[in-house]
Amino acid sequence: MSITLADARVVTPEGVHEGWLTIEDGRITHIGQGAAPGSGHSLGGGYVVPGFVDIHNHGGAGGSFPTGDPEQAVRAADLHLRHGSTTIMASLVTASPDDLAGAAAALADLCDDGLLAGIHFEGPYISTARCGAHDPALLRDPSPAELGGLLKAGRGHVRMLTIAPELPGALDTIREAVANGVIAALGHSDATYEQTIAGIDAGARVATHLYNAMPPLHHRDPGPIAALLQDERVTVELINDGVHLHPAMTRLAFTAAGPARTALVTDAMAAAGMGDGVYGLGPMTVNVVDGVARLAEGGSIAGSTLTMDAAFRRAVREAALSPAEAAEITSLTPARVLGLDDRLGSVAIGKQADLVVLTDEFEVAGVMRRGSWAVEPR
Known part of the structure; x- marks a missing residue:
């Protein structure tokens, strides 16, 4: 299963950038800036931070x-x-x-x-x-x-x-x-x-x-x-x-x-x-x-x-x-x-897709665990 999260403010260890990311089989496979290639799940400018x-x-x-x-x-x-x-x-x-x-x-x-x-x-x-x-x-x-x-x-x-x-x-x-x-x-x-x-x-x-x-x-x-x-x-x-x-x-x-x-x-x-x-x-x-x-x-x-x-x-x-x-x-x-930073803890390619979508006010709008939505973004 593949999903692209678009129109996002992606928070990585390097900072925040406007862009998108793709998740396949529960892992982050691509992170990009600007408009997402093809169609994706728009987050309306929400922040994406690690779980x-x-x-x-x-x-x-x-x-x-x-x-x-x-x-x-x-x-x-x-x-x-x-x-x-x-x-x-x-x-x-x-x-x-x-x-x-x-x-x-x-x-x-x-x-x-x-x-x-x-x-x-x-x-x-x-x-x-x-x-x-x-x-x-x-x-x-x-x-x-x-x-x-x-x-x-x-x-x-x-x-x-x-x-x-x-x-x-x-x-x-x-x-x-x-x-x-x-x-x-x-x-x-x-x-x-x-x-x-x-x-x-x-x-x-x-x-x-x-x-x-x-x-x-x-x-x-x-x-x-x-x-x-x-x-x-x-x-x-x-x-x-x-x-x-x-x-x-x-x-x-x-x-x-x-x-x-x-x-x-x-x-x-x-x-x-x-x-x-x-x-x-x-x-x-x-x-x-x-x-x-x-x-x-x-x-x-x-x-x-x-x-x-x-x-x-x-x-x-x-x-x-x-x-x-x-x-x-x-x-x-x-x-x-916990010794788990090799697979989770940051938004990075190859890591487990444990993600939180936050609003402008840093309220939870969505939660993903291992590539599946626990809370579907509003």
């Missing part, structure tokens, strides 16, 4: 990945697909070993089916002082042996582990994760600058939602934020929802790390795409008021109701990024984190 890649997502549409319920997971993935996220990693939260293993085993089936790009354990090896919306009673010191059991339950689909590097056993557990092809991410941590560097030296390569759930920057005690921003080996996640971060902090991270080391994430939970109300996040109860999710007990921010298209819009409007820069940090950089 968004979300490496930190707990759910949406009332469904929660931490439950391990396949029906809920499918519902959540579909919600985010309709908002342009063509690649999603399912994030779990702190729970008992049995509950984590059970959820991983259930979600591994959906990874086998291609619905999910992998599984992310956010906890339980995190700091009590910075646990946020995680149940402190279920936190525990990192254990390479326990991690091995969780990886076995995930059948090769566990792709990321968030860990606090200052905890006893953390560095050995980071090394164990990396040795098994799992991305080690530092976060929910009370680490010093030096402890953070030690975690990076042990193999950690991602900062879980930079700034959030870690000590703030201080000029005499730089802490983890400075270590993570300055190290060229680390990609930093940002939750660009206007709640977790001030736009100035988004710009600061982008300036320090650049687009190649900045990945926007949603950290979405079940309330994404839904109204205000009471929801679950693992074992925790969350109240959502005016679209902001907070723990019912204690009031900590508990994930977000963000979708990636909204994060893209805020990057352009609030952080003053260009469409090409916004596309890089919502797609190519996170794809690179």
Whole structure:
């Protein structure tokens, strides 16, 4: 099957140009400027950006990945697909070993089916002082042996582990994760600058939602934020929802790390795409008021109701990024984190036709996944 998308503003890593592209058998085969040869599907001047890649997502549409319920997971993935996220990693939260293993085993089936790009354990090896919306009673010191059991339950689909590097056993557990092809991410941590560097030296390569759930920057005690921003080996996640971060902090991270080391994430939970109300996040109860999710007990921010298209819009409007820069940090950089940038993450010849059509206001007008429309352009 072949389709040509015409009258488009095509956003490539090099910038934006008016033109067209052709898709054959689920891949991009041609990209051109000006009028398309022959007839094509006119997009009326809409932007074409790569499908968004979300490496930190707990759910949406009332469904929660931490439950391990396949029906809920499918519902959540579909919600985010309709908002342009063509690649999603399912994030779990702190729970008992049995509950984590059970959820991983259930979600591994959906990874086998291609619905999910992998599984992310956010906890339980995190700091009590910075646990946020995680149940402190279920936190525990990192254990390479326990991690091995969780990886076995995930059948090769566990792709990321968030860990606090200052905890006893953390560095050995980071090394164990990396040795098994799992991305080690530092976060929910009370680490010093030096402890953070030690975690990076042990193999950690991602900062879980930079700034959030870690000590703030201080000029005499730089802490983890400075270590993570300055190290060229680390990609930093940002939750660009206007709640977790001030736009100035988004710009600061982008300036320090650049687009190649900045990945926007949603950290979405079940309330994404839904109204205000009471929801679950693992074992925790969350109240959502005016679209902001907070723990019912204690009031900590508990994930977000963000979708990636909204994060893209805020990057352009609030952080003053260009469409090409916004596309890089919502797609190519996170794809690179997952090792998938050879086949997705940018609008380029030979890559998978995962595409989002955006209006002048950067609202979603169409979504294509693997060459088929999930949302037909209006």
